Amino acid sequence: xxxxxxxxxxxxxxxxxxxxxxxxxxxxxxxxxxxxxxxxxxxxxxxxxxxxxxxxxxxxxxxxxxxxxxxxxxxxxxxxxxxxxxxxxxxxxxxxxxxxxxxxxxxxxxxxxxxxxxxxxxxxxxxxxxxxxxxxxxxxxxxxxxxxxxxxxxxxxxxxxxxxxxxxxxxxxxxxxxxxxxxxxxxxxxxxxxxxxxxxxxxxxxxxxxxxxxxxxxxxxxxxxxxxxxxxxxxxxxxxxxxxxxxxxxxxxxxxxxxx
Ligand SMILES: [Fe+2]
Numbered sequence: 001x002x003x004x005x006x007x008x009x010x011x012x013x014x015x016x017x018x019x020x021x022x023x024x025x026x027x028x029x030x031x032x033x034x035x036x037x038x039x040x041x042x043x044x045x046x047x048x049x050x051x052x053x054x055x056x057x058x059x060x061x062x063x064x065x066x067x068x069x070x071x072x073x074x075x076x077x078x079x080x081x082x083x084x085x086x087x088x089x090x091x092x093x094x095x096x097x098x099x100x101x102x103x104x105x106x107x108x109x110x111x112x113x114x115x116x117x118x119x120x121x122x123x124x125x126x127x128x129x130x131x132x133x134x135x136x137x138x139x140x141x142x143x144x145x146x147x148x149x150x151x152x153x154x155x156x157x158x159x160x161x162x163x164x165x166x167x168x169x170x171x172x173x174x175x176x177x178x179x180x181x182x183x184x185x186x187x188x189x190x191x192x193x194x195x196x197x198x199x200x201x202x203x204x205x206x207x208x209x210x211x212x213x214x215x216x217x218x219x220x221x222x223x224x225x226x227x228x229x230x231x232x233x234x235x236x237x238x239x240x241x242x243x244x245x246x247x248x249x250x251x252x253x254x255x256x257x258x259x260x
Pocket of ligand 1 (some may be wrong): 139
């Protein structure tokens with residue numbers, strides 16, 4: 001650019017300037033190009049940061065919605081938070097990279113958002129569900145997928161949540177995948193979800209004893225659950241026994257434990 005300006009001035013006005021060394025012109029030109037490039041990169045980075053911040057705030061808004069719904073129900077208070085924490089610890093133990101851990105974290109927070117449209121009478125029913133009610137309940141992963149897909153930037157999370165009730169032997173729902181067809185992140189979410197469900201009270205039962213939870217997870221190794229994920233959870237529980245204490249028990253019902 002500097003070279004062009006210099007040439008133009010010379011051609012139009014016949015200005016006799018001292019010849020500028022080529023090396024200097026080249027340095028000026030390269031400096032200018034570098035400056036423009038850095039400025040452009042900074043603009044792109046700022047735009048990227050704004051887009052990420054906007055996406056984060058969308059996720060936080062939806063998470064707040066999930067927590068509000070959970071808070072209404074004494075049996076699911078803080079469930080998504082606890083599932084997220086356990087799932088992330090399992091993911092770390094299995095060596096997932098930082099990006100995948102973030103995806104698992106978001107998917108765990110939002111995995112049951114599809115239950116929002118299901119009547120409380122079904123969700124909180126103490127008696128066995130009828131076939132029709134089971135069908136409605138088993139459709140919630142698809143509803144979650146539909147809701148998250150509309151956002152357009154949670155595709156991985158949406159897929160992981162869709163598959164969080166699949167089983168390693170292929171007998172799960174809502175799609176019916178098996179073994180390695182199921183993404184490892186969904187297998188992690190499934191184990192974390194089951195762990196919290198058993199480690200917390202339910203309308204129809206008290207919180208299960210630790211030995212029973214361990215035995216049930218062990219029984220599901222290779223049938224319901226991906227074996228490596230169960231192993232990873234057992235390692236986490238051995239190293240962080242405080243994870244057990246976070247589950248809801250009947251004493252939390254009276255004190256109405258705040259959502260973590
Ligand atoms: Fe679920």
